[in-house]
Amino acid sequence: xxxxxxxxxxxxxxxxSRWRQVWSNxxxxxxxxxxxxxxxxxxxxALLAPWLAPHxxxxxxxxxxxxxxxxxxxxxxxxxxxxLLSRTMMGGREAITVxxxxxxLAVSWGGLVGMTLGFVGGRTDAWLMRVIDALLAIPxxxxxxxxxxxVGQQTWTLVLTLGFFFGIAVVRxxxxxxxxxxxxxxxxxxxxxxxxxxxxxxxxxxxxxLDALLVEAAMRWAWMLLAFSSxxxxxxxxxxxxxxxxxxxxxxxxxxxIAPWAVIFPAxxxxxxxxxxxxxxxxxxxxxxLDRAKAPV
Amino acid sequence: xxxxxxxxxxMTPMLDVDNFTLGYTNAEGRLVSVLRDVSLQVAPGxxxxxxxxxxxxxxxxxxxxxxxxxxxxxxxxxxxRFHEQDLFALKPKMLQxxxxxxxxxxxxxxxxxxxxxxxxxxxxxxxxxxxxDLPRSQWRQRAIELLQQVRLPAPExxxxxxxxxxxxxxxxxxxxxxxxxxxxxxxxxxxxTTGLDVTTQAHILELLRTLxxxxxxxMVFVSHDLGAVARISERIAVMYAxxxxxLGSSHQVLLQPTHPYTRALLDxxxxxxxxxxxxSLPGYPPKVxxxxxxxxxxxxxxxxxxxxxxQDAPLAALSGHQVRCHLAGELKRPASDSKVVxxxxxxxxxxxxxxxxxxxxxxxxxxxxxxxxxxxxxATVDGIDLQLNKGETLAxxxxxxSGKSTIMRAISGIQPxxxxxxxxxxxxxxxxxxxxxxxxxxxxxxxxxxxxxxxNPRHTVFEILQQPLKLYFGLNHDACRDKxxxxxxxxxxxxxxxxxxxxxxxxxxxxxxxxxxxxxxDPDLILCDEVxxxxxxxxQAAVLKLLKELQQxxxxxxxxxxxxxxxxxxxxxxxxxxxQGRICQVGPVSEVFTxxxxxxxxxxxNAVLEPDPNHQPVIQGDDCSEQYPPARGCAYQRRCPLAExxxxxxxxxxxxxxxxxxxxxxxxxxxxxxxxxxxxxxxVNA
Numbered sequence: 001x002x003x004x005x006x007x008x009x010x011x012x013x014x015x016x017s018r019w020r021q022v023w024s025n026x027x028x029x030x031x032x033x034x035x036x037x038x039x040x041x042x043x044x045x046a047l048l049a050p051w052l053a054p055h056x057x058x059x060x061x062x063x064x065x066x067x068x069x070x071x072x073x074x075x076x077x078x079x080x081x082x083x084l085l086s087r088t089m090m091g092g093r094e095a096i097t098v099x100x101x102x103x104x105l106a107v108s109w110g111g112l113v114g115m116t117l118g119f120v121g122g123r124t125d126a127w128l129m130r131v132i133d134a135l136l137a138i139p140x141x142x143x144x145x146x147x148x149x150x151v152g153q154q155t156w157t158l159v160l161t162l163g164f165f166f167g168i169a170v171v172r173x174x175x176x177x178x179x180x181x182x183x184x185x186x187x188x189x190x191x192x193x194x195x196x197x198x199x200x201x202x203x204x205x206x207x208x209x210l211d212a213l214l215v216e217a218a219m220r221w222a223w224m225l226l227a228f229s230s231x232x233x234x235x236x237x238x239x240x241x242x243x244x245x246x247x248x249x250x251x252x253x254x255x256x257x258i259a260p261w262a263v264i265f266p267a268x269x270x271x272x273x274x275x276x277x278x279x280x281x282x283x284x285x286x287x288x289x290l291d292r293a294k295a296p297v
Numbered sequence: 298x299x300x301x302x303x304x305x306x307x308m309t310p311m312l313d314v315d316n317f318t319l320g321y322t323n324a325e326g327r328l329v330s331v332l333r334d335v336s337l338q339v340a341p342g343x344x345x346x347x348x349x350x351x352x353x354x355x356x357x358x359x360x361x362x363x364x365x366x367x368x369x370x371x372x373x374x375x376x377x378r379f380h381e382q383d384l385f386a387l388k389p390k391m392l393q394x395x396x397x398x399x400x401x402x403x404x405x406x407x408x409x410x411x412x413x414x415x416x417x418x419x420x421x422x423x424x425x426x427x428x429x430d431l432p433r434s435q436w437r438q439r440a441i442e443l444l445q446q447v448r449l450p451a452p453e454x455x456x457x458x459x460x461x462x463x464x465x466x467x468x469x470x471x472x473x474x475x476x477x478x479x480x481x482x483x484x485x486x487x488x489x490t491t492g493l494d495v496t497t498q499a500h501i502l503e504l505l506r507t508l509x510x511x512x513x514x515x516m517v518f519v520s521h522d523l524g525a526v527a528r529i530s531e532r533i534a535v536m537y538a539x540x541x542x543x544l545g546s547s548h549q550v551l552l553q554p555t556h557p558y559t560r561a562l563l564d565x566x567x568x569x570x571x572x573x574x575x576x577s578l579p580g581y582p583p584k585v586x587x588x589x590x591x592x593x594x595x596x597x598x599x600x601x602x603x604x605x606x607x608q609d610a611p612l613a614a615l616s617g618h619q620v621r622c623h624l625a626g627e628l629k630r631p632a633s634d635s636k637v638v639x640x641x642x643x644x645x646x647x648x649x650x651x652x653x654x655x656x657x658x659x660x661x662x663x664x665x666x667x668x669x670x671x672x673x674x675x676a677t678v679d680g681i682d683l684q685l686n687k688g689e690t691l692a693x694x695x696x697x698x699s700g701k702s703t704i705m706r707a708i709s710g711i712q713p714x715x716x717x718x719x720x721x722x723x724x725x726x727x728x729x730x731x732x733x734x735x736x737x738x739x740x741x742x743x744x745x746x747x748x749x750x751x752x753n754p755r756h757t758v759f760e761i762l763q764q765p766l767k768l769y770f771g772l773n774h775d776a777c778r779d780k781x782x783x784x785x786x787x788x789x790x791x792x793x794x795x796x797x798x799x800x801x802x803x804x805x806x807x808x809x810x811x812x813x814x815x816x817x818x819d820p821d822l823i824l825c826d827e828v829x830x831x832x833x834x835x836x837q838a839a840v841l842k843l844l845k846e847l848q849q850x851x852x853x854x855x856x857x858x859x860x861x862x863x864x865x866x867x868x869x870x871x872x873x874x875x876x877q878g879r880i881c882q883v884g885p886v887s888e889v890f891t892x893x894x895x896x897x898x899x900x901x902x903n904a905v906l907e908p909d910p911n912h913q914p915v916i917q918g919d920d921c922s923e924q925y926p927p928a929r930g931c932a933y934q935r936r937c938p939l940a941e942x943x944x945x946x947x948x949x950x951x952x953x954x955x956x957x958x959x960x961x962x963x964x965x966x967x968x969x970x971x972x973x974x975x976x977x978x979x980x981v982n983a
Contacts, residue, residue, distance in 0.1 A: 018755075018798075185751035192709040193765055193818070194730055194738035203764065207755035 025287035032283020038276035042269075046092045055083035057090045058241050066259040076261040078252055087243040088265050092273065094238050095245060098158050099224040105163025106224070107217045110170025115201045115209060117171070118178030119187075125175075132171050140165045141230065148236045158237065162227060166220045170213075177212035178205055211288040218281030222274045229270055245270040309381075310338035311515055312362060312483060316375035319361060329586025330373060331357050333539045336612075341482065344509060344516040346530030346547065348523055350562075350582050350833045351804065354539040359485050359519045363396050379483070398428040401481035405488040407472035411460040417444075417471055418456035421478060428479030443474040446511075448504055465697070466497035470504065477508070483515045490525050494696040495860055499904040499914045502528045521833060523566060524906030527551055528914075535559045538583050538593035542610075545618020547910045555620045558594045565838040566908055567863040569890065574845060574867050577838035581803050592623065600624055648722075649854050650685040650708070650822055655717035657700075657707050657878075675928050676715065678703050678878035685871070687821075688848065690855040692869035692886075694862060694901065700878030701858045705824050708856065709743050721822060739769045742820040746827035748807035752799040758785070758810050759795040765817040784813040788843060805836035812843065816851070825857045829864060841868050862905050866890055874898045876933050877926035884957035893952075893968055895959045897933045931962070939963060 026032050045052070055073075061081035069076040075084035117125045144161055151157045181187065182205070190200045231237035232246030240247065245266040252262035319332040332354050339345050347355045360366070361377060364384035377384045379400065387395070396402070404410040411420060421440040425431055431439055437456070444452035447470040460468055469489060476484060486505070490498040502525060509516055509529075518529045526533060526547070533550040535543040535558065543556040554560045561578040568575070580597040592598070595605040604623050613625045658676040666673070678700040685691045693701040706712040708719055710730030719726040724737050745751035752761055762781035766772045772780060782792040788809040799807055808828065815823055825844070829837040845868060848855060859865045865872055866886055873883040874897060882895040894902065903915035926932055931944045941962065949962045961968060 185745040185747065186753040188711065189743065189745060189751050189814075190764070192711060192730060192741075192743045193768060194733065194735065195764070195768060199768075204753055207753065210755075 022284075022287045026283055029283040029286060031279050032287070035276045035279025035283060038272055039280055042092065042273045042276065043096070045089055046096050049086075049089040049093060053083075053086035053089050055086045057082060057086040057243050059083075066255065066262070068259075069261055075265045076259065078248070078262045079255060079259070084248075084262060084265055087248060088245070088269050091243040091245045091248055091266055092269060094155075094242055095225060095228050095232070095270075096273075098155060099162065099221055099228050101159045102162035102166065102224050102228075103217055103221040105159060106165075106167035106170055106220055107213060108167075109163070110167035110216075111174050111206075111209070111213050112201070113167075114171040114174030114176075115178045115205050116197075118175040119182055119197065119201055119205060121182070129172075129175070132168055135168045136172075141227070144227070144231065145234070145236055148231070153236055153239065158228070158231070162224055166224050166227075170216055170220060173216050174209055174213060177209040181205055181208045215281055215285040215288065218277055218284060222277040222281070225270070225274055225277070311341045311343075311380060312339040312517075313378040314338070314358075314362070314375075315378065317358075317361065317372070317377055318374040319357065319366070319370055320373045321367070321370035323586065327586070328371075328373070331370065331539050331585055332361070334375070335539075335541055336375075337534055337541060337544060339483065339515050339517060342509075342513045342515055343532065344518060344530045346526035346533040347517065347519045347536060348521065348526050348533060348562075349536035350835060351521060352582055352585070353536045355519045355521075355536050356487055357539075358536070359487055359517055362483075362485055362517060363400050363402060364392055365396070394428070397424065397476075397481075398479040399482050401476035401479055401484045403469075403472050403476050403484065403486045403489045405491055407468040408460065408465060410472060411468060413460055415459075416456065417458055417460070417463075420460075420471070421456070421475060424475045424478035439478075440474075443477055444471075446477060446508070447471070447474045449474075464497075465493055466500060469493065469497075469501055473501075473504065473508070477512070480512075481514060483517065485517045485519075486529075487519045488521070489518075491520065491522065495862070495901060495904045495906075496696060496916070498525065499906065499916045502906075502914075503916055505529055522906070523551065523563065523834075523908035524912075527908050527910050527912065528906060535562070538588060539585070540593060540621060541612075541619075542594065542621040543619065549618045551908050551910055555615060555618070555625055556594075556622050557598045557600055557624075561597075561599075562835060563908055565835045567838070567841075567861070567867040568907065569863050569866055569902070569905055571867075574842050575838045577842055578835035579839075581805070592621070645687050647687045648684050649687040650683070650726075650856065651718070651720045652681050652683040652704075652708075653718040653720075655679075655681040655704070655707065655714045655719060657703050657712060657714050659703075659712070675926050676878070677926070678707075679926070680879060681717070682880070683873060683883070685822075685854055685856060687854055688852050689870045690848065690857055690868055691871040691873065692857040692859055692865040693873050693875055694859060694865055695875035696860065696901075698877070699875040701875055702826060703878065704875075705743070705826055705856065705858060708822075709741060709824055735769065739765075739818040740821040741824070742815040742818050742822070743824040743826065744808075744811055744815050744828050747831045748804065748811045749799070749831075751811050752807055752814075754799055756798070757795065758797050758799075758802075761799075761810060762795075762814055762817055765814060769818050780817070781813075784817055785810075787816060787847070788813045803836075804832050805839060808832060808836075808840055809843065812840075812847070816847065816853075819851075820853060822854050822856065825855055827858050827860070830859070830861065837864070844868065862890075862901060874901070879926065879932035880960065881933060882957070882959045884955075888955055888957035892957045893954055893959060893965045895933075895961055896937045896939055896968070900936075931960070939968075 026036070059082060061077070064073070064077045064081040066079055067073050067077040073083050073085065075088055078084055078087070117128055144165065147161045148157060187200060187204055190204050195203075228237055229244075229246030232244045233250040235250065238244035238247055248266040249263050252259065256263050314335055314337050317332060317335045318330055320328045320330045323329050335358060337345070347359060349355050357367070364377070364387065372385055379395070384392070418437070418440055421443060422436045425436050425439055429439070440456060441452045444455055449455050449467060449470050460471070463471065489505070490501050493501065505516070506529060508514070516529065518526060520526050530547050532545065533547045534541045535550060535556065537558050543550055543554065543559045550559060551563065554563055565575050565578050578597065583593055583596065591606040591608060592610040595601045598605065602623065608623070610621045610623050612619050612621045615625055655678065656676045657678040658673070660674050662673060681704060683691065693704060695701055703712065707714045708726055710726065710728060710733060713729045714727055721737070721740060726741070730738065759778065759781050762784055763777045766777045766780055778795070781795060785792055785794055790806065790809055790813070794802070794806070794810070799810070802810065828844070829840050832840060841864065844855065847853065857865070857869055869886050871884065872886050872889045874881045874889070874895060876897045881897045882889060889898065890902070906912070906914055927934055927945070929948070930946050931937070931940075931949045934940050934944045937944065943962055947962070949960045952959045952961060952965050954965055959965065959968070
């Protein structure tokens, strides 16, 4: 009897809102907090880089080629004598912008199509899912290269193609998550009430698959960053002289034995960003109650 | 019953729960007690029933008797001893052999507790491997014996089946067989018959009774259904807010209840022999850990005195049974009839809903069927003629698979009828819901069985109520909010509930919100799909009363699906008994329940359980459900004890007795005399 502490007359405290609950769960995960801090650090740095960068990131200096890290150049310089610290700080801006927009696009179309297919079901669902399977089987990098070679490598082309390709996987995951809710009575209740399909998808299903969508968005973002950097590495992403990590790695990889810093620092920046997104996504999934091991990918 | 008591005192108890207090750490990080000072004993061969509303700790106690604690909980005080051994001091290895071996568990939902990908034989062998010394070669023989023991027909064939190929009752029997594999001395049954049909439930309870006599096991039977507990238990412990508040022989507890809670719980059960609605129990059980001192029931007790909320109630021993109440022995039990709620019916002769020769089939003619000229299977629902007057309640009754829900889906336009006419006054309800006009959609609304599933867990109560208001009336946000608050007051909920999520409400509150949502459209016809079967009895009575009151205020018409005949009797004006999608009997409630019965109606009525240890349900036939309705003749031909050859050939004619119509070949007088004869109970194995 000793442990019963709450007085009967005190009003029942309103339980914390759902997102507050998720946040308090997230705070208990050390890896998640590390990931989130690194992620926020990266985003702030990318945002403020033009003002924070100690040197001009496009200024070439023939007298300072391939300098090792020093007081003046913390990360050293590249083969054109440009300050690597400034370039590394600036190098994420394009990648983060393009992939963020691309993720938004992927999640929007993938989510909407996935939810609709899950809700509609039947033959439409069966046939369109086979189309999705076929699209998934396409080696995306080659196809991406083809599209870019045909249309050109403007920012919006990259956003659209990346958004399209990464949305295909989102369709599968969101459809799977939706199938769990479609047979529930609240969907049936909405149908008997005579709500339109769009209302059911947006008002009834979306709030329930939002968790899965959010975690999926974080995962797709990490993958897309890698994809974007690969494109840049191959010369199909960012146009020089705009600094970009993928491009920087590509430019300096020939000199890796004499100037390893020129490859290591951009690679480090890229990998810490991707790892931080993955850690955050993992912790978020656990905090929300989705286990990533169970999610179909 | 004196036998049971002497057994208690003379023999050492097999299971001894001694001052047991169990706590868990809640979301705010505080240790709260779910079980408080529970003391009870189970003697060898004795059956103890644990009853109470949901959330009062019955299942927690039952699982603690197997030393199974949910994660995060810890023993705060006291012990549970099994044969003098403290269960919580045992090593994991010992516990493993004890669980499923000497202590067996039968879970609530056998369909979910059997592995769907393993055949029945593999599941039984698993139990035998772990909990018997039999060599592998004898497993099959033993498995067949076990299936025979639980009266499953054709045990050899049964071994080769997968769980989904069995009916709910058969699955439950397999679960019983698995529990018996370890030859347990103590069997813990956690709501073993909840969710089963009345007839199946009666069969399973009968099986458990005979097994106990044959094998001499002790049983701990957890249920919220006092009728089921009455069938099985010799002693009953009534639990409330984690405490045992009344403990005694089942005769004492059920027939002379002393604690006000037990009395209220018993009064709230609708009964076949009572008129009108049962009185409901006001309020809800306290939240875990919210009671610091005094009697936990004081807040809801009609006899509460100042002392009740100030001092903990002592466990008083009264003529052989224990009661935790300050006023024990002083309270006189008022005549329960006076408390029954009677509400006048305001029906008119104006027909609202009409069904004429409705036929519904889930089968879709495929290309191959057409090419091979395969005949379409017999329709799931056929020949439904019903008329429902404005302001009345019509109940559809039958076992699961009898087509009740299918008819409701046809009326709501989810699964349109293949043939026949469904009309709401002059409007055509044959149209699928997408093609109906907005006004027509508004006039037909539906309330679902389980409010947990029918309310979107991510919407606040306001958002839930807003949707129909926006859809049907195009109200803006503020107007919706005013109207939503009005709707909540209609279902007796305060406006501050508007911003709650369904997860923050109790079961009864959720169902009230669902009712409010359905009244948002200001409907003419409301389809109620088993609206109270997921609720506690005390809440059920309140919800039934609310529905009846709303019917009077708003003049709405209900089409009510239920499998509980006592509930139907309490709320409905007309009743239609369905078997395999065909109507067997239809008429006014008073005449159907008291007049002539169709053989199937009689079977259903016989299987009804009463919270009375002397009441004995009569069971007949077997409980195997049929997959398809017969192609010709009477729908009930295969299970009918009175079936004649012509029943298999010709569709029986309607026999009329006043408003009571029965579809049977036998003359009404013949039905009456034949049915009153003692029934032959067909042995399932024979």
